[in-house]
Amino acid sequence: MKHLRHALFWIVALSFSYIPLSAQRQPAFLQHLHDSWVDSLMNSLTIEQKIGQLFIVQAYSTDGKTPDGVLRDIHRHEVGGVIFMQGTAPRQLEMTNKFQEASPIPLLIAIDGEWGPAFRLKNTPRYPVQMALGAIQDDSLIYQMGQEIGQQFRRMGVHINFAPVSDVNNNPNNPVINYRSFGENPDKVARKALLYARGMQDAGLLAVAKHFPGHGDTNVDSHLGLPVIKHDTARLNAIELYPFKKLSDQGIGGMMTAHIQVPALEPNTKLPASLSPNIIQNILINEFGFGGMIFTDAMNMHGVSQLYSPGEAAVLAIKAGNDMLEIVPDLDQAVAAVSEAVRTNRIRPEAIDQHCRKVLALKKWMGLDARRTVEPENLQEDLNQPGYELTRRRLHEQSLTCLINREHSMPLMRLDTLNVAVVSIGRTSETAFQKMAARYTKVDIFNLKKEATTAEVDQLVKQLRSYNLVICGIHNLNLSPAKNYGTSSAMKEVVQKLKHKKLLVSVFGNAYALDKLSGIETADGLVLCYQENQITEELAAQAIFGAIPTSGKLPVNVNAYFRMNDGISLPKIDRLKYTIPEEVKISSAYLExxxxxxxxxxxxxxxxxxxxxxxxxxxxxxxxxxxxxxxxxxxxxxxxxxxxxxxxxxxxxxxxxxxxxxxxxxxxxxxxxxxxxxxxxxxxxxxxxxxxxxxxxxxxxxxxxxxxxxxxxxxxxxxxxxxxxxxxxxxxxxxxxxxxxxxxxxxxxxxxxxxxxxxxxxxxxxxxxxxxxxxxxxxxxxxxxxxxxxxxxxxxxxxxxxxxxxxxxxxxxxxxxxxxxxxxxxxxxxxxxxxxxxxxxxxxxxxxxxxxxxxxxxxxxxxxxxxxxxxxxxxxxxxxxxxxxxxxxxxxxxxxxxxxxxxxxxxxxxxxxxxxxxxxxxxxxxxxxxxxxxxxxxxxxEYKILFIFLxxxxxxxxxxxxxxxxxxxxxxxxxxxxxxxxxxxxx
Known part of the structure; x- marks a missing residue:
């Protein structure tokens, strides 16, 4: 089996595009394993203190949430780190400093920031979801995004980002990964995940690939139950495991283990991958040669918490090879159980030393031996620099995917021949999509609520009779599969009843939602935007009018009409583009x-x-x-x-x-x-x-x-x-x-x-x-x-x-x-x-x-x-x-x-x-x-400047x-x- 696995990895690797970045066979922080500061701490810590270093507790920076429980865990167990959940950046920084000052040993601060700080924190940069990034053809932007996210989190005092999601999503009904994945092609997922990780690590932030050994092909949420991945080893090697092997080879700093059951790799059906020595020790560590940090997914998720007590789950997780355990339901019980397992030699003391030494080496790499606290001044300004917004805009722009363009309907030409209506379905007030379209020509605006009745749909269709072009935005969709991705019968009815008109559609949501919008394949033009925000709405309208090109390719298979790698390149035709000054290398703050x-x-x-x-x-x-x-x-x-x-x-x-x-x-x-x-x-x-x-x-x-x-x-x-x-x-x-x-x-x-x-x-x-x-x-x-x-x-x-x-x-x-x-x-x-x-x-x-x-x-x-x-x-x-x-x-x-x-x-x-x-x-x-x-x-x-003052x-x-x-x-x-x-x- 081992030889077959290596052979399959080699075959797939032949198709992998070379990453134009220096390779790191081992994570950089490992150079500090025998640093004098690490040695000194290792020599001074008791076994209980070393065990405490292996746990990450959660904190909320939401106003009104008390940090007393975290402070208790710091004082009682000298935990190794804190993971922050929802809240605000200033409050999180304030609490981080408070926790660091209270901890005898500097803390590792972690967060889930899959698309940047806004994944958890209000009023912070929000980069595109990974499905949108999967559509991008210029992956260098993903590296830049990683660098910026690294800079933002380090500015807040964060050391670990549990990202990128490196699962290959090939199940449209996946309730937990889905749009969080780069897509369905393991080669592209590996490349994009690696560039994202490299960007973060080059900025001094530890990247953590998740969810090993691959959570993409399931319709069960591991927060609620134990998903089972039933594929054989050949398939697992070629698809699910492939990105993680490539990331391991290239020096990613961390891996997160998933609460999923994989019978082909672990015959014990009661043992999730996160607790399996066969999967973690034998495959990830021994076979892949991964020497970086190994973290469990949150231990309070039902995929593990319904099978084992907090104490037993913690013991099994450490025995399997995990270095740090995240969010155990009962820390007192977990620490006591691990201590007892060491005392009874169920866990070797050398294993605790090995895990603890890696934790301390990571802290040394983060500079925690010299400085723990972070300056709060100008935090919001530093996090929301216009240059960061420019990267976000470029990523969204390059993700736009044109899937239909009958008779070269887009970009729009001969505006004088068009009587245009712009309809937003799912929104009851004027949208950014409509406002941007109105900047390019005379348009009439119509809105239809998401759950409109057939009578209301028919009334709208009647109002649109006199227009020879209808531009339609589909809004208010869900990124997750719930309720058919948030689609409604009204959305489908409008598209079907306008099929005899010139109809251009922009969908602001998950690619898989296209399968739930029956009849959309009959539109004259279709632009997929992957998610809804002001930037994507404005860019979609600009693409339709030819101010920007489109180059995105569909990263997943949707149905018989829309297949992976579909994507029509729309040219730009030199209409004015609306953007921010940084795109022409001008400071927006200075200009304004x-x-x-x-x-x-x-x-x-x-x-x-x-x-x-x-x-x-x-x-x-x-x-x-x-x-x-x-x-x-x-x-x-x-x-x-x-x-x-x-x-x-x-x-x-x-x-x-x-x-x-x-x-x-x-x-x-x-x-x-x-x-x-x-x-x-x-x-x-x-x-x-x-x-x-x-x-x-x-x-x-x-x-x-x-x-x-x-x-x-x-x-x-x-x-x-x-x-x-x-x-x-x-x-x-x-x-x-x-x-x-x-x-x-x-x-x-x-x-x-x-x-x-x-x-x-x-x-x-x-x-x-x-x-x-x-x-x-x-x-x-x-x-x-x-x-x-x-x-x-x-x-x-x-x-x-x-x-x-x-x-x-x-x-x-x-x-x-x-x-x-x-x-x-x-x-x-x-x-x-x-x-x-x-x-x-x-x-x-x-x-x-x-x-x-x-x-x-x-x-x-x-x-x-x-x-x-x-x-x-x-x-x-x-x-x-x-x-x-x-x-x-x-x-x-x-x-x-x-x-x-x-x-x-x-x-x-x-x-x-x-x-x-x-x-x-x-x-x-x-x-x-x-x-x-x-x-x-x-x-x-000479300078291509236009200036108008009225x-x-x-x-x-x-x-x-x-x-x-x-x-x-x-x-x-x-x-x-x-x-x-x-x-x-x-x-």
């Missing part, structure tokens, strides 16, 4: 502190009542934050859906993309006289002005014309021949909530521009006038309505549905941030109508102003610019055209402008921040624009120039470069 400070400065100094700030680097949104209120009365807070008048940012958001597209199509030429496209200029002083000159603000045009002032009577009132408070067939140009203009007056505006004098010499002079005409030119050249041309070719395909003219027509007023209290022209608070008077007299649709947006939707067109015409899998503009429009046109006479786009000051890097524009470090290739209402957008292709600094009056005086926008912009190029340590 600096941006928050500047935003709050502007608010407290009343430079603006509120603002939105969006920052993206390399296509990743790392800050999308709102500050303050709509007005100074603080009745409505700004949020990411608040819509701002973007003023002159309209120039590069409205007229400019249309002109670049027409330029791409050879319908618009930059050096052709503009009068070729606008005949009224022919025969005037503007006949030879080129489009290039107008776009670069070098056409000698006046900056602006106060058109509305020309319609005033001597008494200051508006001429009723031009403006009235009620509309009719002629007075149908709405300029405010109660004011209408005669549409024939628009021609007078164009005539005033035509007849206006030119400036005396050619130089850079910013002007609105040419941009007011561009929409008419664009309509003529495109043979379509200007606004519809923009929506059809840009805004709707980009999913930018909050980017629009005349916001009052499309959104509730309470979503629109007001601009100025206009006491001269329109005599009202301007809200939803364009602030710019000239644009308002053109019906709110102009090339110089008029567009509204929130920062999120504005970012889509700006990111398209930054990607030189490409976004979301579509090509909107030619990259060579973008290069032409974004370069300085007339540097010879100190004109910094591109075509439509603003550019940094020439020699900007030589200025101080107070005199720079925009930021000192903005590259010469960067471009953007500002807006009169207090808006600013800037793109830098405010209503003109509330309540345009005479408020504090935004410029305080230099808030360039200062915020510079913060990004400081964070990216120099980091917080230099500031």
């Amino acid at each position: 502190r600096r941006i928050d400070s500047l935003a709050n400065l502007g608010i407290t100094q009343q430079a603006f009542p509120g603002c939105q700030v969006l920052i993206a680097v390399d296509g990743k949104v790392i800050l999308n934050k709102s500050y303050g209120y709509y007005t100074y009365n603080k009745r409505r807070e700004v949020d990411e859906n608040s819509i701002y008048d973007i003023a002159s940012v309209t120039k590069i958001t409205g007229a400019l993309p249309a002109l670049i597209k027409l330029y791409d199509e050879k319908k618009f030429k930059l050096d052709m006289p503009f009068s070729f496209y606008w005949p009224p200029f022919r025969g005037t002083n503007k006949e030879k002005i080129t489009s290039r000159q107008i776009l670069a603000h070098q056409a000698r045009l006046k900056p602006w014309i106060p058109f509305w002032q020309n319609e005033l009577k001597n008494n200051g009132n508006l001429r009723t021949a031009v403006f009235r408070e009620q509309p009719d067939n002629n007075f149908n140009v709405r300029v405010s909530s109660h004011l209408y203009m005669d549409h024939r007056n628009i021609q007078r505006i164009y005539n005033e521009i035509k007849e206006s004098p030119l400036l005396p010499r050619i130089k850079y002079t910013y002007s609105d006038l040419g941009f007011m005409i561009f929409p008419k030119v664009i309509s003529e050249l495109s043979h379509s309505d200007y606004e519809q041309f923009l929506k059809k070719n840009f805004y709707q395909p980009l999913g930018a549905y909050k980017l629009t003219y005349n916001a009052y027509q499309h959104f509730p007023l309470d979503e629109i941030v007001p601009t100025e209290q206009d006491d001269n022209f329109r005599h009202e608070l301007i809200r939803g109508f364009v602030h710019d008077e000239g644009a308002s007299m053109l019906g709110g649709v102009s090339g110089n102003a008029g567009l509204f947006s929130n920062a999120n939707d504005l970012a889509k067109i700006m990111q398209m610019y930054l990607q030189f015409g490409h976004y979301g899998g579509g090509s909107y503009l030619d990259s060579t055209s973008m290069a032409e429009f974004t370069r300085i046109q007339y540097p010879q006479n100190e004109n910094r402008r591109g075509l439509g786009f603003d550019k940094p000051f020439i020699d900007n890097d030589k200025n101080t921040l107070e005199h720079a524009f925009p930021a000192i470090d903005a590259s010469p290739e960067s471009f953007g624009h500002t807006g009169f209402t207090g808006t600013f957008v800037w793109m830098d292709p 405010s209503n600094r003109v509330y309540p009056t345009r005479n408020n120039n504090k935004l410029s005086r305080l230099n808030i926008r360039p200062a915020m912009h510079q913060v990004i470069y400081d964070a990216l190029l120099r980091g917080p340590q230099e500031h």
